[in-house]
Amino acid sequence: MRLPSPRFATRVLAIAVLLLGGCVSAPMRNTGSFVDRDVDIAGITHRYQVFVPASAAGGRRPPVIVFLHGSGERGNDGIKQTEVGIGPYIRAHLTDFPAIVVFPQAPDETEWGGNADLVFATLDAATLEFHGDPDRTYLTGLSMGGYGTWELAMRAPARFAALAPVCGGVVHPRRPSMGVSGLDGLGDPYAAVAARLKDTPTWQFHGALDDVVSPDFSRRMDAALKAAGARDARLTIFPDANHNSWDAAYSQTPELWTWLFAQRRTQR
Numbered sequence: 001m002r003l004p005s006p007r008f009a010t011r012v013l014a015i016a017v018l019l020l021g022g023c024v025s026a027p028m029r030n031t032g033s034f035v036d037r038d039v040d041i042a043g044i045t046h047r048y049q050v051f052v053p054a055s056a057a058g059g060r061r062p063p064v065i066v067f068l069h070g071s072g073e074r075g076n077d078g079i080k081q082t083e084v085g086i087g088p089y090i091r092a093h094l095t096d097f098p099a100i101v102v103f104p105q106a107p108d109e110t111e112w113g114g115n116a117d118l119v120f121a122t123l124d125a126a127t128l129e130f131h132g133d134p135d136r137t138y139l140t141g142l143s144m145g146g147y148g149t150w151e152l153a154m155r156a157p158a159r160f161a162a163l164a165p166v167c168g169g170v171v172h173p174r175r176p177s178m179g180v181s182g183l184d185g186l187g188d189p190y191a192a193v194a195a196r197l198k199d200t201p202t203w204q205f206h207g208a209l210d211d212v213v214s215p216d217f218s219r220r221m222d223a224a225l226k227a228a229g230a231r232d233a234r235l236t237i238f239p240d241a242n243h244n245s246w247d248a249a250y251s252q253t254p255e256l257w258t259w260l261f262a263q264r265r266t267q268r
Helices: 006-023 086-091 116-129 144-155 189-197 215-227 246-252 254-262
Strands: 033-041 044-052 064-068 100-103 137-142 162-166 202-207 233-238
Touching (some): 086 246, 100 116, 144 189, 162 254, 189 215, 246 254
Parallel strands (some): 064 137, 202 233
16 A cells, blocks of 8 residues: 655645634634744745734634835844834734734845745745635735735735735836836736736825835826726825835825725635
8 A cells, every 4th residue: 555645644734724724713812912933935944923913803814914025124034024114003003903914024135026935935824823814815015015015916816805005116117126027028017917906906005205116106007907997996195205105004094904904805
């Protein structure tokens, strides 16, 4: 009799755990907390963080947010990416923020386009471990992470229930490596992205005074989505904000959270 390979046995065990995940009671948590985790990608260990909500706030199957940081938070310490953007807002709402939040960290000198495996690995691991709801999984990011939001959504358009790019874009003339991959040679890259993501609700945020990533990039993306017949495409331009429009988006726009958590994935 031929025995199954260790790899096969491991996969079967993982699937069994996933299927039983909904039947296993998660430990009660009186307050939310950040936890350290790591994942191996091609033999390299990457540190990342996960915010786990309080039981009363998140419920049995909390929604899941993936947050993609900007250029300044790249590295391998596993911490910097929680200190800008959504992280400070969550720390001010430890008891009532209702979502699992995954904080991958891109290595130095890399873009999110080259770290898709890392992002999806951390998302999968956190969703499984903390009993997240795969039908209420959202993607957001700022600056380089705003570009990464479009990049990762293009790679898996059915994965996310909604997108919230902050001061991002699709192309960047001064830093082409940050732009969404696979769009070279297309007549209108904005139309190409819109055609693929028009069924995913999107709310973009940008500062009118941004001199790092032009707000025109978000305006063009918004126009392309609406021209493609997007079912829910929103754009907020903060008139007094420069590149830092993330504080206004995450901490001063409560409607963002009401809208985001109302979205549910409709396709698999």
